[in-house]
Amino acid sequence: MTDDASRIRGPELIVKKTRAVNRRTLLAVAGGGIIAAALGDRLWPLIRESRAQTGGGSVNIAVDIGRLGANNSGKPGFGTLGDYIFLSPTKLGGGAHAQDLATGKTLAWIEYWNYGDACPIAHHLAAYPSADPRKGFEFVNSTQGGDNILIYGLPTDIKAHGMLDPVWGQGNHLYRVHYDGQQMNLIEDVAETTGVGLGVHTTIYPDGTGFASADGQKDIAAFFDRPPLPQLRKDDVALGEINKGQKTKVLMAFGAEWIGRNPGGSMEANWFNGGKLRITRLTKARETGLYDLRGSKGNKIDWEMVPMGEYLVYTGQLPGSSPRTLCGLDAVVHHPGNRYSALVIRMCSSAVIIDRQAWEPVCALHGPEGSPGNLAVKKVSSNPDTWEIEYPDIKCVGHEAGFSPDGKFFTMMNNIRQNNMPVYDTSDADPRNWKKITFVKDAAWVGDYPSPFHLCFSMDRTKMFVSVLSPKPAKSSVVVVDTATWKIIKKFENVGPDLQTMAVTYDGKYVLQIFSGFQRLESGVFVFTQDTLEPVGFLPNFGGHHDCVVVPTRTEHLLNSRSTTL
Numbered sequence: 139m140t141d142d143a144s145r146i147r148g149p150e151l152i153v154k155k156t157r158a159v160n161r162r163t164l165l166a167v168a169g170g171g172i173i174a175a176a177l178g179d180r181l182w183p184l185i186r187e188s189r190a191q192t193g194g195g196s197v198n199i200a201v202d203i204g205r206l207g208a209n210n211s212g213k214p215g216f217g218t219l220g221d222y223i224f225l226s227p228t229k230l231g232g233g234a235h236a237q238d239l240a241t242g243k244t245l246a247w248i249e250y251w252n253y254g255d256a257c258p259i260a261h262h263l264a265a266y267p268s269a270d271p272r273k274g275f276e277f278v279n280s281t282q283g284g285d286n287i288l289i290y291g292l293p294t295d296i297k298a299h300g301m302l303d304p305v306w307g308q309g310n311h312l313y314r315v316h317y318d319g320q321q322m323n324l325i326e327d328v329a330e331t332t333g334v335g336l337g338v339h340t341t342i343y344p345d346g347t348g349f350a351s352a353d354g355q356k357d358i359a360a361f362f363d364r365p366p367l368p369q370l371r372k373d374d375v376a377l378g379e380i381n382k383g384q385k386t387k388v389l390m391a392f393g394a395e396w397i398g399r400n401p402g403g404s405m406e407a408n409w410f411n412g413g414k415l416r417i418t419r420l421t422k423a424r425e426t427g428l429y430d431l432r433g434s435k436g437n438k439i440d441w442e443m444v445p446m447g448e449y450l451v452y453t454g455q456l457p458g459s460s461p462r463t464l465c466g467l468d469a470v471v472h473h474p475g476n477r478y479s480a481l482v483i484r485m486c487s488s489a490v491i492i493d494r495q496a497w498e499p500v501c502a503l504h505g506p507e508g509s510p511g512n513l514a515v516k517k518v519s520s521n522p523d524t525w526e527i528e529y530p531d532i533k534c535v536g537h538e539a540g541f542s543p544d545g546k547f548f549t550m551m552n553n554i555r556q557n558n559m560p561v562y563d564t565s566d567a568d569p570r571n572w573k574k575i576t577f578v579k580d581a582a583w584v585g586d587y588p589s590p591f592h593l594c595f596s597m598d599r600t601k602m603f604v605s606v607l608s609p610k611p612a613k614s615s616v617v618v619v620d621t622a623t624w625k626i627i628k629k630f631e632n633v634g635p636d637l638q639t640m641a642v643t644y645d646g647k648y649v650l651q652i653f654s655g656f657q658r659l660e661s662g663v664f665v666f667t668q669d670t671l672e673p674v675g676f677l678p679n680f681g682g683h684h685d686c687v688v689v690p691t692r693t694e695h696l697l698n699s700r701s702t703t704l
């Protein structure tokens with residue numbers, strides 16, 4: 139263990155308390171959904187103490203969320219938030235839920251177990267633009283399954299009952315869902331029709347012509363087209379019968395693999411001493427026209443890396459068939475120019491930039507402070523197409539990322555060993571000239587928690603919103619960053635457990651910050667104003683959400699939607 143690693147408080151505590159590390163204790167360790175959460179009661183005092191020592195922050199105003207609602211003002215009235223449909227996946231609830239912000243009603247909902255999915259952990263989603271979402275809109279919702287259901291501390295017999303196998307209980311479904319003006323209809327499982335099963339982030343292209351998805355257990359990212367909606371018939375027809383129309387096609391798929399410089403060394407040395415990332419173009423079987431990557435096929439680790447779960451991998455605590463080759467490719471975000479996309483590589487805190495015209499990697503942004511910001515890609519084979527990127531070292535892992543709506547900036551979270559957000563100038567037409575220019579930091583972001591998590595931008599582009607995660611039972615916060623100075627100008631603290639993604643209303647008025655309670659805790663939506671940064675209150679929201687989106691009504695809304703940011 140290096141000096142750095144010994145400074146990590148939470149997981150170190152777990153290791154000490156866990157005498158024999160076997161599968162059962164591992165599940166218990168991961169059981170909180172965030173690594174420290176299972177031992178949250180013991181950990182939180184340590185974190186609070188460290189916060190007190192650092193003064194808890196810089197020049198900002200903390201808002202006492204607990205006081206909202208004390209005089210009835212903490213309940214935003216429906217109708218005041220604009221004419222929008224707010225869509226969220228219910229994670230362990232197994233479906234998706236569309237709320238009509240104008241009327242307060244649930245517009246429609248869907249639960250995937252109804253269609254024969256034995257373990258639908260509705261994970262991330264993104265919606266295509268629709269001029270009138272009340273008449274119809276389409277979205278893509280990834281699911282996890284398999285052993286992922288076992289990491290939340292549920293005393294469940296689901297595995298013993300045989301529900302996690304075969305392929306329909308293993309997750310990694312990509313559900314295309316259409317709301318037809320009356321009800322939601324499952325129109326396609328893209329994993330079934332293409333053979334590519336992915337369970338994590340989904341992002342629509344900035345022109346709305348398709349979507350990308352990825353999976354950090356498999357290290358695979360794929361780019362899909364958007365076929366026309368099938369001629370829909372209703373519930374009494376089997377799914378395979380309903381969708382007789384054209385189905386989704388894979389435009390391109392890439393696999394990634396980490397090759398540490400010292401393959402015989404410790405797990406930590408495997409990443410932190412550097413090595414190379416290998417990107418390979420994946421091809422489908424000639425005979426079937428399908429990829430062979432459904433369900434758990436291709437998993438290198440047995441369940442996903444929860445936030446900060448990279449620690450479990452590099453300390454050998456997350457089992458699987460090939461954790462040493464894991465790079466954690468769990469997301470794709472798109473540059474607003476609609477040509478370049480970034481593959482998020484968690485174990486390297488890096489983003490591999492893909493040219494979607496040539497379908498080739500161009501360069502890799504590398505996030506850690508003190509590391510070179512832009513690394514070269516070298517093509518090493520054409521059979522199959524293979525590229526390599528050399529990493530002199532890796533100073534920390536990273537995660538959620540995004541481009542500003544004007545395409546001028548990119549940021550990604552540096553986590554655990556470093557806890558900050560590198561900001562890149564991405565205004566040059568050539569990504570090889572994109573430069574790391576500064577870091578968003580906070581005096582409270584020390585150690586592994588609290589840590590910057592998800593991000594999005596205000597419609598007027600003057601602000602970036604960042605959810606900041608603390609392990610349960612603590613409540614997380616959301617902070618506002620000025621995009622001229624990249625300094626934090628406001629904090630809303632103590633909002634709720636597990637703050638996930640944010641969505642902005644496209645009229646520039648409100649920010650909707652979902653908090654999940656996906657571990658059966660409280661859940662809801664915290665609302666604040668985009669311009670004056672005033673807390674407005676909480677919206678009820680059933681289920682344990684992990685993501686959310688306001689359904690775009692114009693294509694250009696995608697620049698502020700689940701397309702450019704996670």
Ligand code: CU
Nearest residue numbers: 261262338684
């Ligand atoms: Cu997630």
Ligand code: CU
Nearest residue numbers: 339468469538
């Ligand atoms: Cu992720």
